[in-house]
Amino acid sequence: MSWTVTITISWSSGLASKAIMGFFLRMGQLLSTCVSFSLGASLGIWEEGLGKWCMFIWCLCFATSLIISIVELCGLPSRLPCSWDGFLHAYSSYFIIICIVTSFIFGTSYIQVFSPGPAQSRAIIATAFSCVAALLYAIEMAWVCVRPGDMVCFVPTFPGVLRRLENHLAWVIFAFISNTDLYQHQPALVWCVAVYAICFILGAVNFLVNGCDCDNDKTLLLPVPCLLWVQTVLSVLLYATAVILWPLYQFHEKWGGQPQRSSDMSCSDQLTTFFCIWDQRLVVAILTAINLLVYVADMMYLILEAFVWIEAQRRDPGFFFSPAVSSSTSDVP
Template sequence: MCWSSGLASKPIMGFFLRVGQLLSTCVSFSLGASLGIWEEGLGNWCVFVWCLCFAMSLIISIVELCGLQSRLPCSWDGFLHAYSSYFVIICIVTSFIFGTSYIQVFPPGPAQNRAIIATAFSCVAPLLYAIEVAWVCVRPGDMVCFVPTFPGVLRRLENYLACVIFAFISNTDLYQHKPALVWCVVVYSICFVLGAVNYFVNGCDCDNDKKLPLRIPLLLWLQTVLSVLLYITAVILWPLYQFHEKLGGQPQRSSDMSCSDQLTTIGCIWDQRLAVAILTAINLLVYVADMMYLILEAFVWTEAQPRDSLFFFSPAVSSPISDVP
């Protein structure tokens, strides 16, 4: 019943996109798992991302085939647009990390061939998600295509940088048994979750739901100010405990034995620590720019400033037959 009714109401393009997403992510995590890469932090991250993408695509396929999307309080097309945009970035990052980490590690043979095939299929996945982002906007319906405003670009960048940070801190050797560094991981997680919630609430048009206790502008203020304060602690504690010798850090790269092997995975432990420190500083600057924009918008600019500038997106182009007020 679900299959027949879903196919009757769902365009065939979306069906084939979903099948491609399922196939590409399934092949990637199956081949990756067969190589035993879950024993390392970066390998765990890659397998986790592929499994997450596969699971989400499968759930979405079931919802659409059963026609359940019409019962949801939020815009289904908005949700597809939001989640596909996210998965484009994390799949690109995962493909790069896996390809540069593991293809060179294995000698020529079956293991290396599996790593190459897994990387190839992992590269196909973000392409399919990107096609879905564009397809959601151009297909007939009520979905309005959006062009990110300047603060919208900043808020996307905040979460995209967090995704890259998560790829590195998936290696628990970077912060195990150090409460200050564990706090930094908590900071990254809290800020990412807050940003993701804001992104999806706005992208799915849930901010129009009167059942929500808070409105988007207030959520943006809370998220941005709290994230700036939290990231200030991380930008101080992470390099301090990673590179200060008296606090158990390693100030020099040569002192890290994992950096001596030429056939190591992407970046030795010391390189990963440095990468997280740099990304943390960059993300703090992005959050500060976001907060300054909100302050200017609230206290400096006139009330004539468009309301949409408070949000993640600014409407630019609608689908040919959509009815936009």
């Protein structure tokens, strides 16, 4: 009897510690993103493309943390078809990166613009709280791995690292194309923006499906290996068009581009942000090329994996029908 009581108390204290720690992490995330958003709004950065992107990210983080808090307070995680811990691990790993990127972009773009005084102090505080938000998301990702429960954290494999890198690079690209003056004047550049959005959505769906352990869900219309192939091949084809069209229409005079930085008036303005428009165009072009290489590496890995699978099946047709091997074909990024 005493052994049973001990187990019950330990299990209850484990649940209590999960709830208490989750509550404090969520409140910290809400507070830090709200402070960053409020201070950014007080600086009047709505007119700048990078400023709009920073404000959007802080709003997104605040709204997501608020929704997660409501779901947990209502006791809904146990009713979801996917792993709630897996979802928390996936979303927090995403938000770590975007908060760090936002902190860097906001800090380098706006702190040096304001002269020493209240405005610059607000910009510094907003950047600091954005960094605090990133730290809190990192703590949550680590806490999901060590807190009481059945969550088993993983070390991402090589293709898993590639798929995370694809999405993280897309977040940085979105930061620099938040200035609509970069592309709205040319349909070809609008197509490039659509490419970034489509590939990111496909990658996010794949990441969340794997991160939430939904790859074992029988209700999925497409199996995860098929989803990976469709996402990777389509992304390579789409990025191949963007890596040609973006530099062509941004830097070639024949197509209305500006080949030299000195020809951009915003770069000669001493009061402009750290990244002028020409710099933003160049960063997007470089990141597009890098992300294309990452997608190509991902596709080559899938092709190599397929050849290995075919060769192993030829030698032992019944090997890949075992449950253990079948579950390993859908790599969790």
